[in-house]
Amino acid sequence: MITKLIGGAIVVCASSKIGYDAGNRYTRRVKEIRAFQSGLWTLQSEISFCRTMLAEALAKSSTLIQTVASDVFLHASENLKNCTGITAKEAWAKALFDNQKKLSIGADELAILSSFGGLLGASDASGQISNIELTIAKLSVCEKQAVEDEKKLTKLYRSLGVIAGVFIAIIFI
Amino acid sequence: MIIREQIVQNLPITIREKINALSDNIFSELEEIRLRVNKQLMIYTSNGAKPLSHIVSLSEIENCLQIVSGASVYAFLEEIKNGFITLSGGHRVGLCGRVVMQGAEVINIKQISGINIRIARQIKGSANGIMPYIISNNIVQNTLIISPPQCGKTTILRDVARQIGAKHKVSIIDERSEISAVCNGVPQYDVGEMTDTIDLCSKTIGIPLMLRSMSPDVIVTDEIAEEDISAIKQALSCGVKIIATAHGDDALSTISRIKLQSLIEQFGCVITLSRKNGVGTIEKIIKGSEIV
Numbered sequence: 001m002i003t004k005l006i007g008g009a010i011v012v013c014a015s016s017k018i019g020y021d022a023g024n025r026y027t028r029r030v031k032e033i034r035a036f037q038s039g040l041w042t043l044q045s046e047i048s049f050c051r052t053m054l055a056e057a058l059a060k061s062s063t064l065i066q067t068v069a070s071d072v073f074l075h076a077s078e079n080l081k082n083c084t085g086i087t088a089k090e091a092w093a094k095a096l097f098d099n100q101k102k103l104s105i106g107a108d109e110l111a112i113l114s115s116f117g118g119l120l121g122a123s124d125a126s127g128q129i130s131n132i133e134l135t136i137a138k139l140s141v142c143e144k145q146a147v148e149d150e151k152k153l154t155k156l157y158r159s160l161g162v163i164a165g166v167f168i169a170i171i172f173i
Numbered sequence: 174m175i176i177r178e179q180i181v182q183n184l185p186i187t188i189r190e191k192i193n194a195l196s197d198n199i200f201s202e203l204e205e206i207r208l209r210v211n212k213q214l215m216i217y218t219s220n221g222a223k224p225l226s227h228i229v230s231l232s233e234i235e236n237c238l239q240i241v242s243g244a245s246v247y248a249f250l251e252e253i254k255n256g257f258i259t260l261s262g263g264h265r266v267g268l269c270g271r272v273v274m275q276g277a278e279v280i281n282i283k284q285i286s287g288i289n290i291r292i293a294r295q296i297k298g299s300a301n302g303i304m305p306y307i308i309s310n311n312i313v314q315n316t317l318i319i320s321p322p323q324c325g326k327t328t329i330l331r332d333v334a335r336q337i338g339a340k341h342k343v344s345i346i347d348e349r350s351e352i353s354a355v356c357n358g359v360p361q362y363d364v365g366e367m368t369d370t371i372d373l374c375s376k377t378i379g380i381p382l383m384l385r386s387m388s389p390d391v392i393v394t395d396e397i398a399e400e401d402i403s404a405i406k407q408a409l410s411c412g413v414k415i416i417a418t419a420h421g422d423d424a425l426s427t428i429s430r431i432k433l434q435s436l437i438e439q440f441g442c443v444i445t446l447s448r449k450n451g452v453g454t455i456e457k458i459i460k461g462s463e464i465v
Binding site: 080086087120127128 | 182184185189235239240242243245247248281
């Protein structure tokens with residue numbers, strides 16, 4: 001009986017962990033979207049006021065934000081510095097691809113960020129600023145949806161994890 | 174080999190392969206690499222033009238512009254307005270495309286359709302033949318170097334700046350970034366230990382500015398014209414020596430065209446160059462007072 005109880009407790013814990021992880025993904029998604037927006041604001045001010053070179057501006061943006069988004073900005077900057085003959089579009093796409101598995105953002109946000117890279121570094125300052133503002137605006141729409149999802153689904157997944165664990169444990173016992 | 178690396182790293186990968194395949198002999202004579210949309214990749218050496226077996230695409234031109242600007246086209250708008258970007262090493266990337274005007278001013282060049290990469294090679298000692306006339310009795314003479322284009326004026330002027338800059342405070346007013354070839358704030362040519370450069374600044378603004386800020390002994394500038402004469406007069410009245418170049422065939426007509434007659438007596442050295450016996454052939458060296 002004791003073995004069954006211990007086994008049941010392990011099942012409940014494991015299931016709850018899965019539920020919490022699934023729920024936390026929605027929280028991380030919101031944080032990452034906000035971090036990308038924040039990084040883009042920094043990038044915009046660096047381009048707009050200082051005409052900072054893109055590699056430096058991306059590196060600076062990465063230092064001012066948290067989450068995996070910081071890694072994307074940093075890797076894009078390093079790609080530009082280290083890979084000679086690379087365009088900004090390629091550097092950004094490579095950084096996104098390399099960090100894709102670690103990112104919690106959805107397909108919509110990923111598509112917006114990929115499309116942002118297409119025009120990166122290729123036009124004058126006003127073109128770059130328009131591209132950044134458009135991306136921030138698109139991410140804002142995604143952020144609202146992500147916040148709603150977070151409210152609805154985080155608790156749901158966490159509860160489901162615990163309930164599913166208890167349910168499985170009861171069946172085994 | 175350093176020049177090859179400096180050039181090749183600024184080319185798109187597909188074009189890089191073609192240029193890398195050139196022998197050292199051809200590369201040592203290379204003067205220009207030209208990329209034109211939907212046309213053959215061309216190189217120009219001292220022996221003339223040579224097409225390479227590669228058709229340049231629009232995306233290669235766009236990529237090349239991105240690479241030479243460090244993926245920061247927006248940061249090079251001032252250079253693009255002037256039609257070129259200076260690379261590390263002093264090499265110059267000339268741009269051709271659709272010009273966007275605002276009034277009489279160029280505000281951008283868009284839809285780049287042609288890129289000309291001019292390979293820069295500094296020739297130290299190219300001014301040795303004229304230096305004894307420019308520094309006479311240990312005094313730097315006000316000097317005017319006159320020649321038609323492509324006769325080596327700027328190369329010689331750069332070497333004059335380098336040699337004078339070893340002992341005197343020299344200020345270069347580099348309106349087209351040709352003398353010092355400043356890239357990211359650093360002159361790419363050796364223009365002297367005691368030389369300061371103001372880059373992409375007109376002579377009318379740059380000469381008074383450098384007089385105030387850098388207290389030079391000598392001002393060096395390229396291709397003076399009529400509108401620059403009042404600034405030159407100001408420098409001469411401060412006791413600062415001027416070494417300048419001007420486009421022209423002969424001294425008298427050039428001085429008359431740029432309206433330098435009233436100041437020419439103060440020029441201790443007027444040099445005329447040609448290509449008669451190769452670039453930088455010295456045709457005549459006379460004192461300004463002898464012209465009047």
